[in-house]
Amino acid sequence: MKNSRLIIFASLVLAGIILVQFNQIPNLDKQLVQAKDDLKQAKANQVKSQTIVSSPKSQQETVSDSTNQVTNFVKTFSNQPTSTYPDALKGLASQKVINELTQTFAPSVTFSDKAHYDVPLVGLKNAWGSDVEYLVIAKSDVQSVAYTITYDTDEKQVTDMSRLTLKGAYDNEK
Numbered sequence: 001m002k003n004s005r006l007i008i009f010a011s012l013v014l015a016g017i018i019l020v021q022f023n024q025i026p027n028l029d030k031q032l033v034q035a036k037d038d039l040k041q042a043k044a045n046q047v048k049s050q051t052i053v054s055s056p057k058s059q060q061e062t063v064s065d066s067t068n069q070v071t072n073f074v075k076t077f078s079n080q081p082t083s084t085y086p087d088a089l090k091g092l093a094s095q096k097v098i099n100e101l102t103q104t105f106a107p108s109v110t111f112s113d114k115a116h117y118d119v120p121l122v123g124l125k126n127a128w129g130s131d132v133e134y135l136v137i138a139k140s141d142v143q144s145v146a147y148t149i150t151y152d153t154d155e156k157q158v159t160d161m162s163r164l165t166l167k168g169a170y171d172n173e174k
Helices: 002-054 056-078 082-088 095-108
Strands: 118-126 131-139 144-152 157-164
Touching: 056 082, 056 118, 056 131, 056 144, 056 157, 082 095, 095 157
Parallel strands: none
Antiparallel strands: 118 131, 131 144, 144 157
16 A cells, blocks of 8 residues: 555656656747857857958958048049039049038038148048948148048948037147
8 A cells, every 4th residue: 555655656746747847848949949049140240250350451451442532532522623523523422422512511611722632631430341430631721621431331432421620739720
């Protein structure tokens, strides 16, 4: 009698353990799917990191090319009459930027025929991603003008810009 009670008790305990294990199977399946997704994401991030780390030369060439393009763009628009912007800046800047320059920036900046603007400073603000951001200062004998410029390396043109106020060493406007 005692042995049969012990066997019944052990059977109930085992049945309870098996029931709990069967109830945990859906949760374990969800955890497995989540772990597989996390592994895929980690592998994708690793490939992306390896690409960035393994190709600094490529990134450096891209930044160098875009710096030259931005310098050329600033020299072109700051040494040209406003009326020639649509033709002179085609291919260097998006239509949005050309329109902004024609309507907003140009009237507030004196680009006379006698003034020649140099671009003594093209500073890199952000070099990662397809958009490279620059801080550019155009300087003449009369005034200095600062811009933040965004260059899209995929489209190979300036896609955004804004004028900044200057203070300190470059502030020679009177």
